Every structure is written in C-alpha cells, then in structure tokens.
Amino acid sequence: MISRAQTQHIKNVLSVATRMGAADAPDDNMLIHKSWTRCVNDYGLDPSRLRAPNIVTSDILREHQEQIEEFMLVARVGMEQLYKRVSGLDYVLLLTDAKGIAVDYIGNEARSRELKQAGLYLGAEWSEQSAGTCGVGTCLVEQTALTCHQGDHFDPTHIPLTCSAAPLFDPEGKFLAVLDMSALTSPMSKESQHLALHLTVMYAQMIEDANFLRHFDDRWILRLGTAWGLVEVSGEIMLAFDDEGVVVGANTGARQLFGRRDGLAGNEPVGRLVCELFNLSADELWRLVRANGSGDRSVVARDSNKMFYASVAVPRRRKPAPLANAAPAGGQLLEHTSYPILDRLAGDDKAMRRLLDQAKRLLNRKLNILIHGETGTGKEVIAKALHESSARAGKPFVAVNCGAIPESLIESELFGYTAGSFTGGRSKGMKGLILQSDGGTLFLDEIGDMPLHLQTRLLRVLSEKEVLPLGADKPVALDLTVIAASHRDLRNLINAGSFREDLYYRLCGTTLHLPSLRDRTDKRYLIEKVLAEEAELLNIEAGISSEAMLQMLCFGWPGNIRQLRNVLRFALAVSDGNIIMPSDLPQEFGDQFVQQGGGPAVAAEPVAVPVEGRTSEECDMEQLLTALMRNKWNVTKAADELGFCRATLYRYMKKYGIVPPNLR
Numbered sequence: 001m002i003s004r005a006q007t008q009h010i011k012n013v014l015s016v017a018t019r020m021g022a023a024d025a026p027d028d029n030m031l032i033h034k035s036w037t038r039c040v041n042d043y044g045l046d047p048s049r050l051r052a053p054n055i056v057t058s059d060i061l062r063e064h065q066e067q068i069e070e071f072m073l074v075a076r077v078g079m080e081q082l083y084k085r086v087s088g089l090d091y092v093l094l095l096t097d098a099k100g101i102a103v104d105y106i107g108n109e110a111r112s113r114e115l116k117q118a119g120l121y122l123g124a125e126w127s128e129q130s131a132g133t134c135g136v137g138t139c140l141v142e143q144t145a146l147t148c149h150q151g152d153h154f155d156p157t158h159i160p161l162t163c164s165a166a167p168l169f170d171p172e173g174k175f176l177a178v179l180d181m182s183a184l185t186s187p188m189s190k191e192s193q194h195l196a197l198h199l200t201v202m203y204a205q206m207i208e209d210a211n212f213l214r215h216f217d218d219r220w221i222l223r224l225g226t227a228w229g230l231v232e233v234s235g236e237i238m239l240a241f242d243d244e245g246v247v248v249g250a251n252t253g254a255r256q257l258f259g260r261r262d263g264l265a266g267n268e269p270v271g272r273l274v275c276e277l278f279n280l281s282a283d284e285l286w287r288l289v290r291a292n293g294s295g296d297r298s299v300v301a302r303d304s305n306k307m308f309y310a311s312v313a314v315p316r317r318r319k320p321a322p323l324a325n326a327a328p329a330g331g332q333l334l335e336h337t338s339y340p341i342l343d344r345l346a347g348d349d350k351a352m353r354r355l356l357d358q359a360k361r362l363l364n365r366k367l368n369i370l371i372h373g374e375t376g377t378g379k380e381v382i383a384k385a386l387h388e389s390s391a392r393a394g395k396p397f398v399a400v401n402c403g404a405i406p407e408s409l410i411e412s413e414l415f416g417y418t419a420g421s422f423t424g425g426r427s428k429g430m431k432g433l434i435l436q437s438d439g440g441t442l443f444l445d446e447i448g449d450m451p452l453h454l455q456t457r458l459l460r461v462l463s464e465k466e467v468l469p470l471g472a473d474k475p476v477a478l479d480l481t482v483i484a485a486s487h488r489d490l491r492n493l494i495n496a497g498s499f500r501e502d503l504y505y506r507l508c509g510t511t512l513h514l515p516s517l518r519d520r521t522d523k524r525y526l527i528e529k530v531l532a533e534e535a536e537l538l539n540i541e542a543g544i545s546s547e548a549m550l551q552m553l554c555f556g557w558p559g560n561i562r563q564l565r566n567v568l569r570f571a572l573a574v575s576d577g578n579i580i581m582p583s584d585l586p587q588e589f590g591d592q593f594v595q596q597g598g599g600p601a602v603a604a605e606p607v608a609v610p611v612e613g614r615t616s617e618e619c620d621m622e623q624l625l626t627a628l629m630r631n632k633w634n635v636t637k638a639a640d641e642l643g644f645c646r647a648t649l650y651r652y653m654k655k656y657g658i659v660p661p662n663l664r
C-alpha cells in the first residue's frame, strides 16, 4: 500500500528525471537529481515499484568479504571507534565493497529486525542499480562523500532513512569501499546530518590512511600538513618513498594535491622523485629524516607553489633481505605463513579457514582479541593456539573462567593480595592471576560474567598496564596480551547496562567469531581428529563404522566440539572392539537419525574407515545423504542444494543403493 507521501515522492522523482534528461539544468541538489535521472533512464528503475532490500546469501557475502579481508581488519578498528562516538544516537555503520555489498556492519542488536527490514544490515546490496539513489550507491558512482537524506532516496520505501557515505580508496588510488552512517529516522532538515557526514568523512580518511600505512610499512613516509604541530599525526597528505627517494605510493590527499586520482588527468606522483615534486635537494630530504621533528620543516610543492610543513617517518618494518641462492631476480620470496598449531584446528571449513588466516595476521600485534562462539566451540583452544603460535609462547598462558569463580573470590584471585590484607587469605599474600600471566597471555573466559566493579579495575589494568593487588600501596607494571571470550553478545550486555562499553572497546582489538559445530563443513575432519586424540590417550588404534560416522555427521551437536569429544570418549569406553558402531553412540543419535528419515538405507554392514583420508565416493554418498536428510527426503530440494538435476540425483541414489524411507 503506497502512502500519500510516497505517491508525491514518486511524482517528484519522475518529473525531475524527465526534466533533467531533456535539459541538464543545474540545481541545488544536483548529485541527487543526476542519480534519479540515471536510475530511470540508464537502469530502467521505476520508483512506483517498491523493492524489498536485497540481502545476498552468506556464501556470496563471504566471497565479497574475502576480496578485501585485509582491508576489513583495518576498517573494523576505525568503525568501532566511530560507533563509539555516535553510540546512543541510533546510527548504523556499514562498510560496503566497491560493488555496494555491505561486508561489515555495526548496529544496535536490539533493533536488528527493523534494520534488516530496511536493508541496513550485513549482506545488503546498496548499488544504485539495485537500490536506486542512496548514500552508498550514489557515493559509488560519484566517488565523493554525500548525504542522501529522506526524500533524496529514489525508492519510496527508503524515504524515512538518512545515509551519509564517504568513499575509500586503496593505496593505488583505486575505489575500494564505502563507509556509510545511516539511521532509520532523523529530523526533517538535511542540515541535521552535517555532523554525521563530517564524522563519516573523517573516519573514512583515517581508515584509508591506516590502510596506506599498513601497505607501505616497509617504506619511508613523507607527511605534509598545514599545521606545524600536527604534521606527525595528520594524514592530510602522505607519500611513501623508497631508499632512492622515488615515490611508490600516494594517499588521496597527495593525489588531490598533484591533481590526479584514479582515471583523472594530472601529474601522477608515483614513480617520480620526491625532490622533483618539492623544492628539496636529496640532502635536504635526508636532513628532514634526521631532524626528526625539529628544525625548519617547510617545503613547497613545485607544481602549485603551496607551502607545507613536512615530517618523515622511517620504515616500520624492513623487507627481509633476499636469501643467498634465493629465487631468480624478479621471483618472490614467500612469507613464512605456516602455523601448524593453528592450522590443525580446522579442516576445509571456509569460515574457519578465514578465521585462522585472520588470526595468523594478528599474531604478535599489540591487540587484545575477543572470541565469540557458543559453548564448546573451542574458544579456549584457539586462544591457547594463538598464544603458542606467537612470540609469547613459552611464557605463561593463564586461563580464568570469570563465570566459575565465586563473586566473593574473583577480585582476590585476579588481582592478588598482600600479606594480611584480607581475612581468610594466605599469610604470605598471593600473586593474582593477572600478575601470573605477566609476559604472556591472560585468557578471560565468560568475560560477560565479570561483576561491574571488577570491570572498572580490569579496564585500569588494560589502559595503564599495571595492577594494584589488594592491600598494596604501589601498582606493579606488567606486559600482557588479553584474549577474552564470551558465548553471549556483549553488545546486548552493554545495552542492558551490565557490561562497560569502554572495556568492550579495549578488549576487542578484533573479534573472532567461532562457528558452531553444526554449521561446519569439516565435521568429518574434526571427528577423525578428536577420535585419534582420544585413542592416543588410551594407547589404542581406533576406527569408526560408516554408519556411525553418518549418524555423527547428521547430528545437531548442541554442545559443539566438547560434546563431540565426550561422545567419542563414551563410545570408545563401551565399544567391544576398536571400531565405533552406531550401538556405541548415545541413544539420541539413533533417535535423531531416524527422525530425520535416515535409518538402515545404506551400508548395513559396518565398514571401518581409516582415520586419515577417504575416497571421493564416500564423500559423494555422504553429501548426498546429508542433503537428502536436511531436505526431509525432498529430492527436488536436495538436488537444488547439490546443484544437480533430479535425474542425476536419482542416478546417484541408485548407485549407492539409497532408498527413501517411504519406499522401504
């Protein structure tokens, strides 16, 4: 049902789109009106056809995320900072890629239904072609920051929204992403969004510059600014150059100064000598490096005659020197990326592989990490693996379950106490768990259960890097990495007032989301791995029958990998031989299998499968059965899921002797 306001909006859009098409009359809302015209004339969109938001599938979303995943890590830090600035104002932050797909999102979880309905959500497609004129889509086309406020939107369903968007470019100057700050409701006047646009532009620039510095962390960086005291920290204009003084990268500010951004004419600074671009001799350039912030730091750009203050930062990381007998000239040395402890945590599950790649890149950075996942998904296991793969391996790894320590003891356990400082304490006092982890990693499991007053003390430990034991008059300095974990969404706890927002931001330098076992596609790998580990403890060789394997693959695993380990331990204990049979599994396995329509359709005779490796035939049968059971034996749906036609699916069923339950 179209409202009166929407009908008026449609008329307005169509009248502008046809008028502008005839004579490109300038007006005060030019960008928006040009976009309406494109939507009608170029993309054939009809404003009277209301569109539901297009949210892509999780597989497609993952593909888009994978394309820019390194950049996303940097952007996430900026987004969290920005969200902190605007929290309580009901804004949502979206990061879209250059195709307009929202690859990252931060919003109020309590309003996630409404936000999803409006398309302000992870996976939403906001290109102009798909959504019409909007903050992200129009920013993508115009490559400039803008606010698309209420009636500026093309689609009448979007007219309650306000969206401020800013473009992000990669270190080569190519369009990379859009940062968008949107709200479901806002005051009528577009001016009300002035600050929102300003903040979006500012954080987009900060993210872009952080990405630039990450990309060129093995190069010299020349920073230029117009304020003398701020030039070391401002990223207004940055050029990366090599040991010969040749520019190898320029940020957006520098590209604008030299009149060129991707595709636009001008003098490309990359490839030229720094001394050619400014009135600087080579000696003066290196003097700037040595001056380290003091002395005369003014330089003048030769093209524009503009004066700037300059500073030069030394490379943060040196490229490894080529090895003797290394690859031929031009060949690349591979970076060392093998971390066996982390690598063994997953098989071929895409989400886990991505998470592990992300984890590897975080190693040895001074970042605290938050791990989120259902109980038993392996949060502590991954925290320990991160510790053991880092330079802190060999130093203490101290795990604390904040939910398991009685509230009355948690303070003394964590912070420790001096002799005689509390009744019932040890006479010599006690070094708390925080201090015990000095030099290593402190793993705080179930951080959401930590009482509020201790959150305040923990925050102080993290920000000041020192701890004050109970009864002590002087704090003790420490150096530690904190990995915190929770199965609950901490943002909900923040909204409910039981978790400190500042502590949350301090803890989540980055967040790793562990998938639940039922969603993992490497269940067979995990079953075989945990079975091998349990068998080794008993000093036996163990295997598993095809049917028991099938029942385990089809099980829902509410207790995740912990439950898997317990089930295998139980099965090995009750098994007659060393091959686990369906009868060795707890009762609920058989029950769930029959409810899903499984049963003795295949491999009535138990067959031991080797713990390592499997044939492609077994794999196909397994996929086939899983798809059939997941779709309640609906052959059409199962075939769709597998990407076969029905006839092919029937052919496979015949080949493996799979009989649907209703025909048995």
Ligand SMILES: Nc1ncnc2c1ncn2[C@@H]1O[C@H](COP(=O)(O)OP(=O)(O)OP(=O)(O)O)[C@@H](O)[C@H]1O
Pocket (backbone or CB within 6 Å): 344, 345, 346, 373, 374, 375, 376, 377, 378, 379, 380, 381, 382, 445, 487, 526, 529, 530, 561, 562, 565
């Ligand atoms: N990748 C893995 N490979 C083998 N075993 C694993 C793996 N991940 C977890 N486990 C096993 O699962 C069990 C639970 O792991 P862990 O304690 O790390 O889970 P958790 O998510 O921290 O649980 P909780 O939220 O209840 O504290 C342990 O027995 C652990 O050995």
